Amino acid sequence: MSKVQKNKKEKEDSLYTAAYDLFTTKGIHNTAISDIVKKAGVAKGTFYLYFKDKYDVLDKIILNKSTEILSIAIKKTNSEEFLNFEGKLLYFIDYIIEYLKENKLLLKLIYKDLSWGVIKKAYKDYKEINEIFGMFEEGFKDSNLDKEDIEKVLFMIIELTGSVCYNCIVLNEPADIDKMKPILFNTIKKII
Amino acid sequence: MSKVQKNKKEKEDSLYTAAYDLFTTKGIHNTAISDIVKKAGVAKGTFYLYFKDKYDVLDKIILNKSTEILSIAIKKTNSEEFLNFEGKLLYFIDYIIEYLKENKLLLKLIYKDLSWGVIKKAYKDYKEINEIFGMFEEGFKDSNLDKEDIEKVLFMIIELTGSVCYNCIVLNEPADIDKMKPILFNTIKKII
């Protein structure tokens, strides 16, 4: 990588980092582009060399972070041995919950704008996300559900888990995440 | 009600209506207070006699509309006869889904800011919402779940239904709501 290329990468990265820090601490609404560039230590115009507007950075951050989490979780899950699919899935979900428990601000940021569409996009572009679908299909191979229905069940489990995480971790409603987990896991067991 | 009081009520109502119309059609972000007062046909200063700011109206609208929907649904459900609790619950949920299907813009508006906290608040203040909890507790009376756990299950069913409605009706992801319904109902059956 040339010196110029390296410098560009550094600027872009510092903008990402600054935006992420401000979005999570001050909120998206309260973060101005001038705040981001000030924190990143670059000129205002530089921002527009890399991003269209505030929501452009946000979208890219959400996609990156979401993919990162799922990627780590699936990698970790695949490195372990399980008796059955149920155990594997619950381990995977538990890993994500524990991760988000430690990254409350990240959870707050990504949940509101994380949609099934984003996940589907990541699924196409990233090998690791693809593996989640693979794991899920494998787990359901003995059932009489077709591929589309399996996807719908996965969608519901993800949405349910996401909702529970957001409400319990961020809002502490209706209960603490640790108190909620057994019920959630029980529910997921019933679903699959 | 005196003439003055009636006039006040009219102004407040016109502000509510104008705000609701603009929020649903133009979006919250793109609606300014000046837009609301122009549409409502009142002076700018008048807005501040009734509301703190834009988000104050929004919160009140969400609370009102949410309560209204749930209230209608529970009233309708109570006017019918059912063989068992499962049938009753699914009828109740189906009614809400069908309602939101017809009111896509409303769904879009309330979902993003509808939290368990709002529902809990409505539950304390409105008789009809209270009945939903009553119906649910009644349905679980034979199980060995305590009151808190029952509430958690209800919470999950509501969150799951809300997520499915938002994704399928507003975003059409991962499938049309009518294609998703059987899976959702099946899942709810498994949960209870």
Added chain:
Amino acid sequence: MSKVQKNKKEKEDSLYTAAYDLFTTKGIHNTAISDIVKKAGVAKGTFYLYFKDKYDVLDKIILNKSTEILSIAIKKTNSEEFLNFEGKLLYFIDYIIEYLKENKLLLKLIYKDLSWGVIKKAYKDYKEINEIFGMFEEGFKDSNLDKEDIEKVLFMIIELTGSVCYNCIVLNEPADIDKMKPILFNTIKKII
């Protein structure tokens, strides 16, 4: 006029005056709205209560000033006695030339954006401008030209006079206005 109305008029007038002064001295391109409001002694937002943007004030200034000049000139001309139409027309034109000679900056400002369309607009709205057309038609009543052709001749005389004024007074090209006048007048005599 109420106090509020008077105050509004004052603000608008001060914006007009400030804009005119800056446009003529610094040029349109080099005048920012912040300059105008600073000079006018009002807040930035106040500008937008009265005008759409910089070019909105400009258009209105051009229309006002143009109408004003023509209005004064026709009034003055009508107060004098003439042997024939030719004398009357040349007096009218001479009056305008002398006026613009004393108001070089105004000439510079209005010429570039003064079009026949603006004059036609003023002709419909202002009684005095209308009289110019009347005077012209009266002068041509013995010719065999129809109304439309008379208008075309008037148009050419105005354009020619305007061009000569701008070039000779503002740019001093190809000669001083006083040296050019005889040729211009001679030409106009030939035209009518």
Added chain:
Amino acid sequence: MSKVQKNKKEKEDSLYTAAYDLFTTKGIHNTAISDIVKKAGVAKGTFYLYFKDKYDVLDKIILNKSTEILSIAIKKTNSEEFLNFEGKLLYFIDYIIEYLKENKLLLKLIYKDLSWGVIKKAYKDYKEINEIFGMFEEGFKDSNLDKEDIEKVLFMIIELTGSVCYNCIVLNEPADIDKMKPILFNTIKKII
């Protein structure tokens, strides 16, 4: 011409062409230097190797194009035979009008900034433009006008023609150019 010099010429030409295209289609105000270089396919810095700023290219374009038109018109006129000076002059003017009728965008671009000064400059530098003055002086040799007055008459005819072209072709005011032509030609006949 060396390869390097050829390359330089190519770059400069592509900048001219790009600027001309953008000025005529998007307008001068709405064309940024970044637009020009993008269209020309050169780097931003390269622009400054050839031009001072946006108005530098503009001035050069106006001078080039104006000279080009006049040059073609005089060449064409000189290749024809005429009974008298009047016929020759009107042919010359008509040629220019027809040319501008087909090049509305060019007319729009050059008119606003085309001054007698530009023509005088071209007259000194370009042989063909010089011939126009020659033709004119030749045509007036029997009158008792001195050289300076002849120039003034020429100036007025050019300004009048220019005004009529701009208003009738670009703005369609006060009439279509073809409807205006007879009156214009008649007027010019009267002037000379």
Added chain:
DNA sequence: GATGAATGAGCGTTCATTCAT
């Protein structure tokens, strides 16, 4: 209670210009 003119901080965005490569 109701008004709406006035405010001005603050926003996103542009773009001519520079200069190390």
Added chain:
DNA sequence: AATGAATGAACGCTCATTCAT
């Protein structure tokens, strides 16, 4: 000679909020 990433002053414009009437 050519590049194009970086700059940052400057801009137009918005809009929540105030307050004299």
